[in-house]
Amino acid sequence: MNDRIDVKIIEPKSKQNKPQPKQVGSKIYVRAVKGFFTTIRQRLNWILMLGFFMLPWLQYNDRQAILFDLAEQKFQIFGLIIWPQDLVLLAVLLMIAAYALFLVTTFIGRVWCGFTCPQTIWTFIFIWFEEKIEGSANKRKKLDQQALGFEKIWKKTLKHGIWLIISFITALTFVAFFVPAREVFFDFFTLEIGSVLSLWVWFFALCTYGNAGWMREIMCLHMCPYARFQSAMFDKDTFTVSYDPMRGESRGPRPRKKDPKELGLGDCIDCNLCVQVCPTGIDIRDGLQYECINCGACVDACDDVMVKMGYDKKLISYTTEHQLEGTKTHIVRAKLISYGVILTIMCAVFTYALLNIDPAKLDIIRDRGQLYRISADGMVENVYTLKLLNKTEQPLTYNLSLSGIEEYIWQGPQKITVEAGEVYILPISIGVDPYILKSNVTDVQFIIDASLSSGKVIHIEETSRFFNEI
Numbered sequence: 001m002n003d004r005i006d007v008k009i010i011e012p013k014s015k016q017n018k019p020q021p022k023q024v025g026s027k028i029y030v031r032a033v034k035g036f037f038t039t040i041r042q043r044l045n046w047i048l049m050l051g052f053f054m055l056p057w058l059q060y061n062d063r064q065a066i067l068f069d070l071a072e073q074k075f076q077i078f079g080l081i082i083w084p085q086d087l088v089l090l091a092v093l094l095m096i097a098a099y100a101l102f103l104v105t106t107f108i109g110r111v112w113c114g115f116t117c118p119q120t121i122w123t124f125i126f127i128w129f130e131e132k133i134e135g136s137a138n139k140r141k142k143l144d145q146q147a148l149g150f151e152k153i154w155k156k157t158l159k160h161g162i163w164l165i166i167s168f169i170t171a172l173t174f175v176a177f178f179v180p181a182r183e184v185f186f187d188f189f190t191l192e193i194g195s196v197l198s199l200w201v202w203f204f205a206l207c208t209y210g211n212a213g214w215m216r217e218i219m220c221l222h223m224c225p226y227a228r229f230q231s232a233m234f235d236k237d238t239f240t241v242s243y244d245p246m247r248g249e250s251r252g253p254r255p256r257k258k259d260p261k262e263l264g265l266g267d268c269i270d271c272n273l274c275v276q277v278c279p280t281g282i283d284i285r286d287g288l289q290y291e292c293i294n295c296g297a298c299v300d301a302c303d304d305v306m307v308k309m310g311y312d313k314k315l316i317s318y319t320t321e322h323q324l325e326g327t328k329t330h331i332v333r334a335k336l337i338s339y340g341v342i343l344t345i346m347c348a349v350f351t352y353a354l355l356n357i358d359p360a361k362l363d364i365i366r367d368r369g370q371l372y373r374i375s376a377d378g379m380v381e382n383v384y385t386l387k388l389l390n391k392t393e394q395p396l397t398y399n400l401s402l403s404g405i406e407e408y409i410w411q412g413p414q415k416i417t418v419e420a421g422e423v424y425i426l427p428i429s430i431g432v433d434p435y436i437l438k439s440n441v442t443d444v445q446f447i448i449d450a451s452l453s454s455g456k457v458i459h460i461e462e463t464s465r466f467f468n469e470i
Contacts, residue, residue, distance in 0.1 A: 035300020114295030404444035
């Protein structure tokens with residue numbers, strides 16, 4: 001059975017108050033709305049914003065708790081240090097994020113876009129300041145249409161000034177995840193910031209200002225790829241913001257105390273509030289559209305109208321195609337289970353890998369010029385280059401040894417100290433009496449031992465080969 005949602009166009013019987021299609025490039029004046037989903041979105045947005053702005057200032061063991069230090073090539077996440085050699089964890093983390101997005105989208109549509117996407121959060125923040133300074137949607141539209149005057153100049157200047165301040169604070173905070181926060185903010189406000197860092201701050205500030213202040217829905221409609229491939233995850237059991245045409249049509253205005261059935265009308269009074277509060281400017285009554293970000297603003301607006309009219313709520317609601325058709329919604333289904341199982345496995349793999357990051361690493365590189373050489377005293381020698389990485393935040397003293405051959409001569413230091421985060425390159429050679437070798441190729445194990453200040457012992461073995469004369 002094919003559960004894909006068929007594309008359909010609903011032609012309203014009443015076109016009396018039908019809004020005109022939005023022209024590309026025209027500005028959307030989003031009307032303010034109050035309600036259950038709007039309250040949830042606003043509170044969640046404030047929590048996410050506060051988390052974003054506060055995280056770079058958290059301290060752990062006298063250093064920044066979360067710092068993705070690109071200059072030192074290490075990621076610090078509280079007590080965890082991740083080096084470039086561990087970046088496979090990043091790939092696993094991105095896969096977890098992808099499958100989590102697939103799971104949530106399959107179940108409840110584009111709630112990521114409507115409630116947690118940074119583009120949506122910053123856009124609504126900018127709109128909030130715009131409304132406080134310039135007034136309601138109608139007042140903002142009237143202000144844009146009027147001739148340039150003192151009122152228009154000071155309101156526009158104040159609005160854009162606040163937008164730019166928010167943009168620069170956002171940019172500085174974002175950069176502070178990669179460069180120590182105190183250094184970034186102090187250098188920026190004392191005008192001592194370097195040219196490269198300054199360029200990045202200006203770049204992210206202008207991106208924030210342009211995306212949230214000017215482009216807004218254009219980012220969602222024309223630049224975000226998620227809107228384009230989301231339909232592949234939707235089915236008739238996906239909860240999305242939808243209009244019930246069976247209940248709403250035929251739509252049209254009517255006296256509040258009149259029975260709509262006597263007038264041959266449905267519950268929709270064609271007030272167009274659902275269009276006016278939509279941040280992407282669509283009419284949800286036209287059916288499922290890729291522009292819808294599932295923010296629930298139209299649900300709150302419609303519920304408020306239904307209460308005032310004395311009708312039941314949920315003319316527009318989070319519902320499924322099956323529910324609109326009057327059939328049962330299957331919440332537990334194969335696609336959802338598959339995403340859940342894969343996500344669980346990926347989380348388990350990530351957790352295991354995270355908890356078992358080695359504090360040290362040994363790489364062995366053989367001499368590529370020759371497999372072996374014969375010394376003046378008749379010993380067979382193999383040359384190796386050992387790369388020793390200290391992935392901790394303290395100096396470590398390594399003791400090096402070899403197993404797999406009983407008697408050997410180690411030419412080079414066998415006890416070295418490697419500083420925190422340092423890669424130490426150690427060239428050595430191993431000499432062996434050819435008479436004790438039983439084959440032309442012998443597997444050998446290079447061993448390093450070290451002790452952490454906590455008392456934990458590091459023991460690492462890496463296998464290589466010792467070649468004898470043929």
